Every structure is written in C-alpha cells, then in structure tokens.
Amino acid sequence: MRTLITGGTIVNADATTRADILVDGERIAIIGTDLDVEADRTIDASGKWVIPGAIDVHTHMELPFGGTFAKDTFETGTRAAAFGGTTTIIDFAVQPRGGSLRQGLDAWHEKADGRACIDYGFHMIISDVRDDVLSEMDGLVDEGITSFKLFTAYPGVFFSDDGAIFRAMQQTARNGGLIMMHAENGLAIDVVAGQNVAAGNTDPYYHGTSRSPVLEGEATNRVIRLAQVAGAPVYIVHLSAREALDEVRRARDAGLPAFAETCPQYLFLSLDDMGNGFEGSKFVCSPPLRPAEHQEELWTGLLKDDLQVVSTDHCPFDFHEQKELGRDDFRKIPNGLPGVENRVDLLHHGGVREGRLTPNRWVEVISTAPARMFGLPHKGAVAVGLDADLVVYDPNRQHTISASTHHMDVDYSCYEGWDVVGGADVVLSRGTVIVDGEAWHGTPGAGQFLKRQRSPYLR
Amino acid sequence: MRTLITGGTIVNADATTRADILVDGERIAIIGTDLDVEADRTIDASGKWVIPGAIDVHTHMELPFGGTFAKDTFETGTRAAAFGGTTTIIDFAVQPRGGSLRQGLDAWHEKADGRACIDYGFHMIISDVRDDVLSEMDGLVDEGITSFKLFTAYPGVFFSDDGAIFRAMQQTARNGGLIMMHAENGLAIDVVAGQNVAAGNTDPYYHGTSRSPVLEGEATNRVIRLAQVAGAPVYIVHLSAREALDEVRRARDAGLPAFAETCPQYLFLSLDDMGNGFEGSKFVCSPPLRPAEHQEELWTGLLKDDLQVVSTDHCPFDFHEQKELGRDDFRKIPNGLPGVENRVDLLHHGGVREGRLTPNRWVEVISTAPARMFGLPHKGAVAVGLDADLVVYDPNRQHTISASTHHMDVDYSCYEGWDVVGGADVVLSRGTVIVDGEAWHGTPGAGQFLKRQRSPYLR
C-alpha cells in the first residue's frame, strides 16, 4: 500500500518546506519535490500543512478512581485522539497496592490489546515502593516501560513518601528510567480540604482553593532536589502553577535534568471555571485550575523550553453519575478532564494563531519533544524512514468544540461552544488513513504497543 | 547536475534517520529510503552522518582593526570555513564613522563579491547612530540586512552610548530588525587597562584581567533592559562569562526576547592560555578568555537553550607582524582569533563525544538555530526543497588541528596539536561539491549574497 501526499507544506520542529510525501507500507519512504511516483492513493494537501502525528504522553484510559472508572476505553479514547490529530498515546499502567508492577502492566496490556486504534506505550505508576518492586523496575525498562510515575499527592491512594520516591529515583539513576512526578503536597492539601468540608464548603470550587499553587511549587522543588541527590533526572507532570514553573526554571538554570509538561486546561481554563456551583465539577482535576494570571506564565515557559511538552492528562468522567459522586463533598468528585481530542487544535489556536508559538515550536511541543523525551525515535517528525504517523492539518479550518460532536465517550466538554481555528483533515497511523474528514477508517487493535527506549534527557 | 548521497544517517535537529538524498541543481530534491534514481554523481555516505551545512553567523573577513586588517579575505576565509563543514557565513559590514550604512555595506559587498566560495550574508555594524542612520536601517532590513551590531565596548572606536543604543533598538522595534550587542562595559575596562599599562603590566595576560567578567554581566543586563524598554529583542554576541549568562537566563525566565551566542574559544580555552608571555597574544580577543570554571557553565547554557547559537567571531591576525603590534602594550594587540574552520569539529568533539550534547542538539546550535535566528529559512536542515548545503560528516575520523595544515590564512592556531574526533568528508554548497576530503573544488564567487528575512525570534 502506497500513499502519496501532494502539495502540502511540511511543518517539522526544525524547518518548514514544500514537498510531497510517499508512504510505503508503514513508513515514510520518500519525500520529494513534485514526486512523480505511483501510489495506491493520493491525498491532496494543497494549502494544508503536513505534520507528524501528535503524541499525547499523559492519558488515563479506564483508570479506576474514587470507585469509578475513566470513561474512555482504549478504543474510544484512541479513536477520539486520532480525530484530534494524535496518533500515539502513552497511558499509565497502575501497580495495584500490595501487588507487583507486572500485575499492573498485564492488566493494562489487557485493556489496550485488541482495542487501541493508534500506537501506544505505557508508563508505570508505582503505588507501593518495595525492594522487590525496585528490582522489577529494571526489567520493565528493558521491556520498553522506561518511565515511572509517583505521587506526592493523594495520601492513602497513590502517595509515596519522600524515602520511597528517593529510592525509586536512585533505581532509575542506575537503570536509565525516568521518574515522573505528580508534585503537590498532598498531606497539607488534605488538611485544608478536610477543613473546608468541615466548614460546609463542599462545592467544587473549594477543590481549587484547597490546593494552593504554593504547595505545587513546594513539591516540585522537593522532587527536583530528591532527584538531584539521587543523581537522576525527573519529569514533572501536568505542571499548572507559576510557583512550580519557577522551581523548574531554577533547576534548569542550574543545569539539572529537570523537565516538565503542562496541559491545555492550564493554558486555557482557570479557577473561575470551577465557580458555577456544581457545574464546576466538570473542571475538577489535580492540580486544579489556577487563577487566570498563571496562564501567560505557562505560555512563556513553553516558549523558552522550560516546559518541553504539552500533554492532556486525559481522564474523562461523565458529569452525570460520575462527577455527581461528589455532589456533597468535592473530595469525592473523580479527578480528571476529557481532552485527548482537543490538545492539537487548542494549541494551534491559542499558540500559533495568537502569535505565542511558531508553527515549528507547536509541532515540537505536541509531537517531537514528547517522542524524544520518552524514547520514541521513530515518531515525532515527518522524515524518511520514520513511522508514517501523519496529519494533514488545515490551519484555517474553523470549527466549534462541543460534546455533541466530539468523539470522546464523555457527556460534556470543558470547551463547549469554543470556536477554534485549525483542524486535522486526514490522519494516518503507520501508513493507514484512519481519519478522513469526519469519516473514521480506523480499526480497534491496529494500534501497536511501543517498546520505548530510555529517554536521552540531555536537554 | 544531480548528486545522490547514499547510505548515510541524516542528523537533523529534530530527528535522526537513515535515508538517501538526491540533490538536483541547488536544492535537495528527494530524500528516500534506498532511492533508485539516476544521478550524475553518487557519494557513498555509509557509516557517516549527513548534516546540514553549518552556519557561522559571526565572522570578520578583512576587518580593519587597530591599524591592520584581519588576514582572511572572503576567498581564503570561506574556503577554510568549507573545509570545516561551514557552508554559510554572516559577516559584519562596518559603517565608517561619520559615513552612511550604505557606504559600509557597499564596501563589504565589494570585498565579498566574486570572492566568496560559500553563501554569505551581512550584519551591519553601526558606528555612529544619527537620525539619518536610523532611517537608513529600515531600508537595509528590506534589503536583507536584518541585523545590526552595536558596542558598549571600544570607546572611541565602535562604542555607542546608551542613548544611541536605545534609539537603534527602538528603530528595530519598528522595522523588525535585530540588534546584536557586544556587551562589555568598555568605559570602565579602559580605566583598568590604562592603569595596568601605567603600572608596567603590558603583557597580553593583562588584557584578560583588565576585562572583568562582572563588567560583561553588567553590560549584558544593561542592553537587555534597554531592549526591554524599547520593546525590541536583543542578541548578545560572543558571550563568554557566567555573569553574562546569568543575566540572559534571568531575562529569558521572565519571558524577554533575549538571545545569545557563545564561541568555541570560550568553551575550550581559558585565561591560562593568555599567560605565557607574549605567546598569550595569540589568544587576545574581546571579551577575553575567562578562568576555566566558566566553561562548564557555558555548556550548561547551550544544553538548556539559554545559549542558542555557537559562532566563531573569526577574526584572524598573524602572530608575527600583526599581533606583534602590541608587544609593548596589550591594548595595541589586534583583537581576534582564527576559528571559522574549527567550530564544527570542536563542538562535535567536546560536545557530542563527551556527552554534553546530543548529535541533534549539535546540529541545532551550529546550523539550525543560526538559520532560524537570522532569517534563512532555506538553510539549516536536511530537508527537501531547502538549499543543498550538505556535509557528509565522519563522526569517527580523528585528526590533529595545526596551523601547518589548516586552510585559514593565519600563521598559528589556538588549538595547535589538539587531536579531535569528527570531520567533514564531503561538503556541498547549493548542490556543488566544494570539498572532497583534502581536495578543494570550490570557486571564488560561487557563494551568493543572502538576502535575509527578519528573525522570527519567538524563542
């Protein structure tokens, strides 16, 4: 099967060029000017951009949380991702408390296998740092699970204490893995949250005010320093606050291998969105949405490479029945937002269109940097020899985000009614067209598990 | 004329791939896996890297300085550059004091025209900020001279006062040009230098100690703040000191469009090199070489993108007869070092081989970032449609740097006897092989003047 994409403008992280692309099988075979080759199919990309398929390194398909499960399966979630221009996800397998990493990994393979419509990898959430678990980490790195997530938040659930985190970091200093941290001081936050509920402040809004940005900054510095002493790199997930960004900057200025991602919700939404009574539950995630003045700081962080990646932390719960679990106590609202479908367009609209990012930097933060950071050398660029994960992107197409039209299996959208400019017209996953306008041509199970390499994390 | 480069590993800033390259005329026409096309010439790049030709944005061919001229002409200098893997230079045209920018530009066109063996652009040194000169700047930007250099050093020669610098920055805030600054506090430095000479401290070493790194930091902050108030970006040339880097970091952390380059001499040489009696004159440049502990800071700056570019400040004077002008007074030693030929290999050796930079980041700092920063979208990447400025680079070739073998027209080398690993095997300039091993196939005058675009300077 050979597909020819003609007339488009290839936008890579390093250059913008006009050229045709021949996809042969699963790889990009030829890029050339006015290619004169035969193909089974030709896609006219005139007036469009061709970009590497976006990579979302932070998703939670079917995550169990607070007695329920994130709605999207690997099937619905990856389908929605594809419609949004994302052709790779890295999801978080979860070690069951008391169990082994292997058990968690097996469970996640089972969830994904035969269902994923695009390629996927796994990070491993470590719930329970024990000697045997530390040993297990080495094996997982060799199997392509080269990154591990721990939490300073969620005491009693995912929380690890500093000694445990430090030991896991020491292990990656030896085995080349990368520790990812949810950095909020959960112990202090839980005190405030409990006091709020005791005082009758049970609305979703108090989820936001219970979690001070200062406590995200604190935990961010803490895990960076633990990593420094352990001699390991560290990657901060879903950074939301100026205070946390300042700590990442400080570490990077000193030359430390500290990295961070942010998410569209922190760039576009704010604490105010949580304030409309229980409607605010739609926006409950952790870290919470911040006062609006944090947004521009995060854009600056992206521009200057203090934030290297934009992911989604996609973790959708229906407003009805799921978010409602916390109607009387914000602490019981399942944490998480849908977003895997919207990231590429939101970043294009608010980043490229509004002059905050060049098209090249946009490609870098949604695709190239995620691929490099997480050991996927075959992804992240439109280049000969790499996987033909390609998106024909129309930078001028206007559309309206809505739960009534989106493909995620969740009953609301955080961006309901937003008009955005830019959208994926055609999406190829390893050479196969899976999205063509509104048409879906993907196949559950066609997505492959990605055995990832160690992160080069030099930058 | 079609040239096929087969079997190489293409190293771009964003990805590393295995593919063949067809050059047709002056451009890269096709990149493909196992390309089956006809070509006039085939270059076997097996086991080698193919990288975009390096770009040196800071050279001074035939610069008049202290009563003499930098030795290399556009012919000898660009020939040496090519042997070192560099296929584009941006040289500094100099406005004569009291004269117009046009006069300076004309003079530089005359120096380059018919002589340059590789493509070249010009920055414009403004010696004398006047109302008419400010107006002239707009025209130059439209002609592709989109960057202007001013000095806080060299009182009485190139020095501009803060009001003049500020006015020039305001002009670029309007016309889209980019101000480049030599940032040292020349007024204070000249006091110290004069005191040193008065005290009989006339050796080259005192050139170094007269120019405190604190005074580079000061001037760097100063010009960044002037640019901030003017609403203009600013680019610091030949940053040498931790104190200056700290100021650039501080500005970038705050989101300011401040940029900087460093040079190999500051990454590899140190104040100690200036200490061996008059031998030290070989290393006299400004800013001067710094104590060795500054080097690792600069490498960190490169890694974290606080330094975006490595250039050479190539400005060669013979040790005999030229450097000797300052035998009795270090202030009379012509300032400048040869280096246009050595940058790519030194950065490969000390950066890539020693684990400080990935191969991709190496390409970025020597080619991609310089191209983007200075408005050369057709350069800086191995990509279809771009200029076929290509280097087949052998990352394993060991060679010894020496004045006896280098191609620069200068009687010494700062790196005499250094063994470095990595070297350009074949070099193409817009499709024409100009270097093939030790053989020279270039042609004076084949290099074209590059009408540059405005810098996108978003990052």
Next chain:
Amino acid sequence: MRTLITGGTIVNADATTRADILVDGERIAIIGTDLDVEADRTIDASGKWVIPGAIDVHTHMELPFGGTFAKDTFETGTRAAAFGGTTTIIDFAVQPRGGSLRQGLDAWHEKADGRACIDYGFHMIISDVRDDVLSEMDGLVDEGITSFKLFTAYPGVFFSDDGAIFRAMQQTARNGGLIMMHAENGLAIDVVAGQNVAAGNTDPYYHGTSRSPVLEGEATNRVIRLAQVAGAPVYIVHLSAREALDEVRRARDAGLPAFAETCPQYLFLSLDDMGNGFEGSKFVCSPPLRPAEHQEELWTGLLKDDLQVVSTDHCPFDFHEQKELGRDDFRKIPNGLPGVENRVDLLHHGGVREGRLTPNRWVEVISTAPARMFGLPHKGAVAVGLDADLVVYDPNRQHTISASTHHMDVDYSCYEGWDVVGGADVVLSRGTVIVDGEAWHGTPGAGQFLKRQRSPYLR
C-alpha cells in the same frame, strides 16, 4: 543648663524602656528610673515616647536647579526639619562644573554657616571627575565629608559616565569614602522624554512615564557592579522602584556592600498623583513617583533591611513661578519635592500605626541607621554620652498636613489635607529645646557642622 525629661518611654532601635533622662549641657548625662536630680527645666513626657532626633541624610537646601533655586534656606529648612522631629541633616554640596570640590564645599559652608538651626553635615556632589578632583576627595574625607554623590542621570548637568564613576569608586576603595549614586539611565530616559515632548506630551505626567522603572533597575545594577569591580561599597539614593530594589537584594544576597535609602514620596505617593494636568508638577521629582504597586515592595525592603534608611530628598520649589517654568515642557519643571518636615510622622503613621514596622525599626530607619551609615557615632540613639538630640514624640497626636501650617518655605504640600497620627511635641538639639509644641525656640547658627567619620558599612 540641665534638663530633665521624666516619665517617657524611650524607644531605641534595640529596646524600649521606661526611664527618665537628664541632659546636662549638650549631652545626655544620665538615664535612670525615677531620677531624683535637680534640673533647670523639667519636661513631662508621660504617655509619650522619647526618641533620638531623626536624621535626614538627603536634603538640598538652596540647590540651584534648572535656572532657579530650591526655596528652603538652611534657616527655613532646618527649622521645618526640627518641627518634624529631625535634628540633623546631611545636605549635598555641589562641585561647580569645571571647578574644584573645595569651591563647592566653601559655597555650601557659606550657605549653612550662621543659618542652620540644627546640626548638619555635607555630602559632596561630584560633577566633574578629573585627576585633581580624585585627589581632592582624599582630603575631604579627612575633613569629615566622607561621602560623594554621582549621577547616571541628568546628562549634561550632573551625569558622569561609567569610567568616571568607576574611577571615583576606586578612589573611595582607597580612602574609605562612600559613593552615593543617583541610579537611572539618563541617556535613554532623555531619548524618551524628548520623544514625548516632540509628540506633544508635555504634561508633568509624562515626566513619570519617560523614566521607566526598568531603567532605574538597570542603572542600579550597573553602579553596583562597577563598585564590585572597584572593591568599594555603594549607596543608592532615593530608590523608588521594585526593579531597583531587586538589584539591591541580589547584591546583598551575594554579600556585596550595597546599601539603599528610599523616601516617603515613594512609599506614599504614586504615578497617579502626577496625572491631574499641571497640578502634577507638584509631584515632579527624579526618580519619578511609580505605579502604586511598587509601594508595598518598598515597605518589604524596609522591613527586611534591604533598604536601610529613609531620607527625604527634600528639594522644594514653589508651585507658582518655580514649577511653572515647565508648564509647556515637563523637562523644564524643577525636580524636587518638599518633605523634610513630614518624614518622621509619615513613617510613624504608615509604618508603625499600620503594622508594617515596629517602633524600634521606625527609629532605626529614621535615625540610628542614618547615623551609623554616615559616620555619626554621637547621634542616632538615646544613650548616655551621646548628643542630646531628643524628641518627645506623641504617638497618639492627630494632625493634618497642610501648606497653610507647615514650616517649610514652599507654597504647597504633597500631602495636603492628610490626617496623620503621631507628632513631635518637644525637640532638643544638643540639649537645647528648639521646638516646644507650636513654639519655636531655635536659633539660626546654633546648628554645627558635623565632621563625619567614615561609614563602617559592614552591614
């Protein structure tokens, strides 16, 4: 002549105590509990505080500026100071351009001699750094003129270039003097001011907007770095902006001997005050009033000792006839505000009453620290053996500031109609009661010239 002050609470920088004070002649002779001694006069200080007379280290009596003179003479100015609880001023003698320091000093002695009602010292403004002037500095230090002021502002008037400033700093590194700096980038400011006037923006408000706080920060860093290289301490006068404070903090955090004062106008007034048409001229001084958000930063600086001193920069010009010189061009408005009478009360009201400063810290910033900083060991504390410069201060007395009642010889007040709590009831200058409620008992010429010691500047 013996005066007994009974029943008061002595507030010193280091402690608060209840005790009586016996003044014998010019000195404090005895402090004791329920002193049973004979005295010529007894002052009942029950319910009041007794504090050391305040010291204003920044006044400009009869300063020539822009073709006119600051209104207050040494007689009217020191009388007003005394009414405000200030018993010592340090005024700025001015070297005439082209002339010697001696000429300036002689002129100032002449202004003060026989007229000052309280003790006074002189700093020396250096208008013209020459070799002979540098030599002269040494002699002045020995005569008790131990501090020298230079300017990075006012090109063509007081401006010195960086080389000149650096040389003066080197001189004090040798002779133990202290360089005081007016730190604003006057060269850039004059460009903006000229552009404003050219654009028809001639109102006083544009005086404020022409002088960016960023350019105060820049110059502050610059002079600190020059001092660092010269090996000398430096004192920033009338610091007004957060950006400048940040530079002082940065220097002090690094251990550098950098010091700074601020003034009440920067703590209480803001750019908005300059906005009411030509009324704004009443508030024209340099640096200008800043946006209100700078105020709280300055209070923080005072609290944490990053600002050590509060002075007034008292330099009064009548609104009528004097300020009016700049009715058509803000650049012609004489720069300066009246304030010598209001500092102590304003700081008490806004500092002590509003909980920003303890009473002890208030005494420290208005009296003790100024005395130590500028070499006056006999002043600045209520302690036996020191000069009996004493103020019986009523911390509860409310009064209204008004030009109709103040004692400064100027036709307006910047604080017209402000109600403040706290006021000097009785003021002694070296043992003599000179203010007693509204009654004036001072004598022109009773104030003595203070031969100051070198600053210990350790902290």
Next chain:
Amino acid sequence: MRTLITGGTIVNADATTRADILVDGERIAIIGTDLDVEADRTIDASGKWVIPGAIDVHTHMELPFGGTFAKDTFETGTRAAAFGGTTTIIDFAVQPRGGSLRQGLDAWHEKADGRACIDYGFHMIISDVRDDVLSEMDGLVDEGITSFKLFTAYPGVFFSDDGAIFRAMQQTARNGGLIMMHAENGLAIDVVAGQNVAAGNTDPYYHGTSRSPVLEGEATNRVIRLAQVAGAPVYIVHLSAREALDEVRRARDAGLPAFAETCPQYLFLSLDDMGNGFEGSKFVCSPPLRPAEHQEELWTGLLKDDLQVVSTDHCPFDFHEQKELGRDDFRKIPNGLPGVENRVDLLHHGGVREGRLTPNRWVEVISTAPARMFGLPHKGAVAVGLDADLVVYDPNRQHTISASTHHMDVDYSCYEGWDVVGGADVVLSRGTVIVDGEAWHGTPGAGQFLKRQRSPYLR
C-alpha cells in the same frame, strides 16, 4: 544591693558609649557619665566592654537521645553558660510521644527548677501532633511557652509529616506562637544512611555524607512554604548549609516572615573534622558539619540579617561511653555537641576580631535579636529598667579553649587548643555577680523561669 560598674564602654546593638552603670536590685537603675552614687560594690570596667548578657535560644540540657542523656544538667549547663557570658538560655522541653505537652513541660520544669543558675525559658518540642495537642498549644502560649519545635528529620523519633507540621503552623497563625523547624529531609537521609551502613561505611564521617546539604535546602523551602500557606511565621533552627540559607533569603526577599539561626559549629568547623576515624564522633550533630566553603556564606548571612541569631544547639555527650554507642554504626552516635560556653567568645574572635561583624552586630546576634525574637523585652540590651544581666567583657583577653578547663560537664571540646581573643571577666545575672574571673558565685535555683511574650517577628 547596689552595684556600680564604672569606666566601661557600653556596647549595645545600636550604639557604643562610655558610661557608668548602677545596678539596683535586679534591674539597671541608672546609666550616667561619671556617676557619683553610692553602691555596695563597684566593678572597674576600664578598658573593657559592658554588654548585655548573651542569650542562647537553643540548648538541650539532659535531653534523652538514643538511649542516653545529654550530660549537662540545668546546673552544670547554666554554670558553664555563665562562664561563657551567657545569662539566659531557652531549652527545649519534649512532649513524650503519645503523651501531652503538659507532661513534657512538667518534666522540664522539674529538671530546671532549683538547679538553673541563670534565667531560662522553654520552647516545646511537639513529638505527636493530635487535636488535643493543638488545643494545648494555645494554653502554653499564654503560659509563656510561645515557641514550638517540629522536625522533618528523625523519622520514628521526632519526625512529623507535612500535614502535622502544617496543622501546628495553622495553630500558631491563630495563637501567635512561633514554629521552629529542624529542616532536613529525614526520610531520604535515612535511606542514604542505611545504604552507607549496609556498604560497611560505618564511620562518623558517613554521618556527614549521608545528610546532603541539598536535603537541608529542600526541607527549609518546604517548611517555609507550608508556613506561607498557613499564614504563619517560621524559624529555622541550626541552619548549616548554603542551600538552606538561599531558601531563607528567597523567602525574605519576597517578604515572608521566615527567620533562621546558625550555630558556631557551622561557622568554624567543617566536614573535615569528622574524618579522623572515630574521633569524628565528637563532631556528630544534625545537620552535620558541612564542607568548609559553606562557612563564609553563613557569615554573609549573619552580616546581612538573613540569619538573625546565633545559638549553640548545646547538647553534649561524652566521647567515652556516650559517643561510643555508635562505634560500629554512626547512626547510633548520640547527635550533639557541647558549646554553650564558647559561643560568645568564638563569635567575638571570628566575627569582631576578623572584621566580619561590628561589635554592635555581634551583640545583636548573640543577645538583642534572640531576646526580641523570642519575646524577652527585659533582656538583650544594656538599658535602664531592663534586667541587670550584664557582662564585663575583655575584648583583648586571650585564652585557650580546652576540655581540661571548660565548665561544661563533657569530656572533650570541639575547639580543643584553640586560642581565642575575648572573654567575660564579670557576669551579672539579674544584678548578682555570678562569675568573677575564674571564681563562681552563682547559686543553683537562682535562675528564674521566663514567661515569654509572643515574638513580634516583624523583621
């Protein structure tokens, strides 16, 4: 009983004066020039300084630690303190784990009552934060126990988790108490210490290397941020490392009420002292001694008031039998050093004599600031009405520190054989001479419990 001290130079934090002092009963009654009064006793202080008795706010008399007890009792410890010029200590009462604060306080009152030779107060160590304990805190504040210490170090012993620390801070935000923090990341440190022992690295030196200064910096920032969110001030005890000082600076620069003390051992001793086999156990304390380059940073912190207080953390264990408990495992070495007797002289020698502190600042950090910080308005200055805790100090007396001559009940000295200049000649505690040269005139039980006020902590 009236005592007259004649001819001395009174050195206070704010001024230096020559005057006589009459002590009447327990208070300073009169200070005057050439006092002509009758007295029961006259002390000739000619050529000497008279300073306020020093205050050591960090001692551990009879502290149980690791199965043994700190050697000095309140009797031997306060006697030694007095010989060293210290007339007040604040010791740490310890809440028994599971018990009440009251139990701990009662136990400490019992230890001190009838034994202390100088005045003393208590801080309260909270070992176990519970709801009832939080309530108890309010009562203790009213009883004059206005400060509480918690630990991020010593897991399983004194360690509190971040939620507990945060709750205690919230309590002091309400009741006006001050939280004092031992800030090291004990959880991570214990991992490293355990790994060291497992690897056979059991020598005292590894105590030092197990406790990275980075982990002190981390914990310091953490507790500052917890306090910031709680709206409470925080005081860092025994700050030892540049990394921790940097965090205090950062907080103070931002205006936060963060305070810190250091101790002589961190100013004078270094990691090298721990390296001589088991001899190093003499220097085992936590935080540990740091590499020598930290010392000058701490001096800078003292100079600039980023460190406000010098205390001792006096906690002596005999080298024989006590320190020896850890001969095979450094973790079993009782943590603590003797020092209560040496602080004043060491600070005079290394601070005043070596030009790092003025005599006034020396008095401030050893006496005035401790008194203000911990709510002792009757102490900390030589002023009429205050307690007559006075030291006639000879700034020129040279003596040699040695365990053979010191008065602490411990068999070694950390400063054995050091020659220091400066020593207390006569010491008065509330009007009574308790030390006169080598003679001891003190009385166990004469020292009184000090009911302290809340800290004003404004600065």
